Amino acid sequence: MLEKKIIPCMDIRDGRVVKGVKFEEIQDVTDPVEAAAYYNAQGADELVFYDITASLEGRSLMTDLLRKVAAQVSIPLTAGGGISSLDDFARMFESGADKVSINSGAIKNPDLIEQASRKYGPERVVLGMDVKLVDGKYHLFSAGGRSAAGIDALEWARLGQERGAGELVLNSIDADGVRGGFDIPMLCAVRAVSTLPIVASGGAGSKEDFLELFRSANVQAGLAASIFHFKQLTIPELKQYLKQNGIPVHISK
Secondary structure: OOOEEEEEEEEEEEEEEEEEEEEEEEEEEOHHHHHHHHHHHHHHEEEEEEEOOOOHHHOOOHHHHHHHHHHHOOOOOOEEEEOOOOOHHHHHOOOOOEEEEHHHHHHHHOOOHHHHHHOOOOOHEEEHHHEEEEEOOOEEEEHHHHHHHEHHHHHHHHHHHHHHEEEEEEOOOOOOOOOOOOHHHHHHHHOOOOOOOOOEOOOOOOHHHHHHHHHHOOEEEEEEEEHHHHOOHHHHHHHHHHHHOHHHHHHHO
């Protein structure tokens, strides 16, 4: 079994790391540059940098801040927010991102997934999906989870794979910030229609939640924010617990 990854997520608004509940009730948390250095030292496997209001405000991602964050880490860095063109991809890579996550921009222009995959390789193109259960079906949302896209999430996952995305980040709006566990049914539903690596996001509240995630859903990584930002659980502590329970993880020496 391949090693499972633990990935902290930094949602950025106005140059600060913030966190909300179900994509609402946003509160200030910390400085992103300091947080990046901390997570790098903690032994995170990757780091995610999301400019959560870029798409809503119709602007580009904060590249100056991204460069400062990238300078603090030696682990793979994924950046997203306001990505709507190949030029945006280029700017993110030039600013230090190893992978670029596209969400609302892909919904508006699905061809962009394929264009970026051909130019940069699928391994550098991440399809982010904000998903909510509505009337018994999984629906896709855009603009930071604010707008219903009118698209079936399972169909979108299939399309994303066909278009050349190399990874899916599945954000459960229902579980976001609640700390009641990952959305296992949603993750399993997407896994049934896609063979891409899946990063599970939303709902982590304890080390037991990560164990259940890796035992119950065929995903490659668990992504979390609150539980790490507020130091309720450290990454070394989590990885030791997972290893003791038979989950393969990379532990830094």
